[in-house]
Amino acid sequence: MSDLLYTEEEEAVRSAVRSLLADHCDPAAVLARTESEQPHDRELWKALADGMGLAGLLVPEDRGGQGASHREAAVVLEELGRAVAPVPYLTSAVIATETLLACAGDAAAELLAALASGRTVGALAVPFATAPEAAPEAAHLRVRFDRGALHGEVRGVADAAAADVLLVPADGGLFAVDTGRDGVTVTPQTSLDRTRPLAVVTLDAAPARLLAEGAEADAAIRLGLRSGAGLLASEQLGLAEWCLTETVRYTKERHQFNRPVGSFQALKHRLARLWLDVVNTRAVARHAADALATGSDEPNLATALAQAHAAPVAVRAAEEAVQLHGGIGMTWEHPVHLYLKRAKADSIALGTAGRHRENLADLIDLPAPATP
Template sequence: MTDLLYSDVEESLRDSVRGALQRAVDHGTVAALYDAPDTDVSSVWSVLAGDLGLAGLLVPEELGGVGAGPREAAVVLEELGRNVAPAPFLESAVIATTALVSAGDREMLPRLAEGARAVLVLPWSARAGAWSAGSGTVAPVAGAIGADLFVVPTLVDGTVRLVLHESASVEPLTSLDMSRRLAAVTVDGGGRVLAEGDAAVAAVDAALAAGAALLASEQVGLAQWCLTTTVEYAKTRVQFARPIGSFQAIKHRLADLYLEVAQAQAAARYAADTLATADADAPVAQAVAQSYCSDVAVHAAEEALQLHGGIGMTWEHPVHLYLKRAKSDQLALGTPATHRTDLAGLVDLPAH
């Protein structure tokens, strides 16, 4: 039977990441990105990559990495979601790294393990089995601003090639979630071919599948913060001489949200576990996790905003950061509707 509980190692990793993020970033820093996009938040990645070595979490040990797996990466992403941390862990340490590992690269992975940042140059809405390679400018791409390496699927004479570039033109775009900025990326010719044909397609599909499976864990961390923060507020906010949490309507909404978050956590954990064990059920688990966790994260952020009342509507309260990240994540790597359509085909149900 699959064990979805967290191991002692995973809990220790969580404590380390949580402590590091508390020292490196706060909600005020994230909010500042909306008024001043050039706000320096590089220290967040420096702490994760340099102090904790998480840039190479999925890089094999023989190439200088940690040699961990998706379950450990999922724990990291839960904490990043809990803090809406402006760090390209998902884009670089998960998606781009998985593409390079799948393509059999041995030259650039040691650089990633040392803290270099890579990005898979595909539109942020791409998902496994539904992307298309091309040429020219690609937009919107997440994680491209500040990246050192650009992994680009390119179509040449009808054959897909996965090409590595060490430079590109990156034009920032206005993003709903400024803690995960989007950009338009243009690469010139040349570059080094990592894989081509079926091997290139398989590498990109593996990267996008890993991204979708583990994005669910980020959404769970975000939803958990929203739930916990709202429960604490409901205990202390007094209205009509009573804490608002004592009113039945509030109790029922929070109880329903608790069940949703608990179910989302189970779905995300199962998706990470099937990815780690190369289980044949992985595509189904990923589609379930994304179709469910995306909506739960948005609902949790909406409930947090509404149940905080007037203070929740202010810029000073961080709940708006979580709503923007939740909505952005809901649209990233395939919407819930597209994943439900994928799921229908996987389990032999008619798609609507």
């Protein structure tokens, strides 16, 4: 069994990322950006991806990356979750990158190196709610390939507005489409979580290049979404930890009846239950990251378990943070609503907790209760 404790290298990555985010991603700046026309923080992405080389963590060194593993990427996502950072790390450095890693050929290798450098941002053009086991069958139905070009529309694509290239499933193949080319339109959608905005991708005779086809394309899409779902649990862990830490701090400082509100027994019990939930979330998130990195356990099983547990915990942590912050927690100026929106959006991203529980039951051959 693998050691799930953080290594010295992982803690060093955490320290570096947290320091950068403290300087460039404070809550006031994130809130202001969500109210602007440019929700993505391109300067922060450049610092993370180009300056620190984090975009290529999952890419082997001989293919232009850092040669690290999912465990290090999970630590990065924990810190990004703590800051609700508006950068396309999960969608580009994890999902799109893992998809390309499973594709053979020069076109995929060239694009993978570009994503690893951080100077190119990629996104898998499937609805962000798509569960790994539901793809790619449903994804192929949205776009068709005809005479060297793609035609169709995909809704709910996360971070498409920030992407330079889209990986588009169509007619049993996987194609790369540059967003700056004629025939490609990316239209922002009204999104609950403005720190990870969604968009409609419309393809009207968009020029495309083939990356993979048949079983290879299907496996690549599944792998990308599975890695995304598994590491999303680490982002949800970071989010829940921030909510718990800030709520405990606030309840110690806020006084009522000449006592800190955190000294009241009812609130102590609520925070203690939340602490236990967060500790358990850390365990399943680390297990998923380790299974993806080493294959020491069934990755599909670990991913389903992590998402079945982490998604509802992140939502509950954010809801408790809003409630226990009292009146100030209901204001737009306080950042806690950003965490609630991210938690709610993440709870349906890459499959709901209910969908993952169903998948988990199938994986361990646990039949549903018989209906009378």
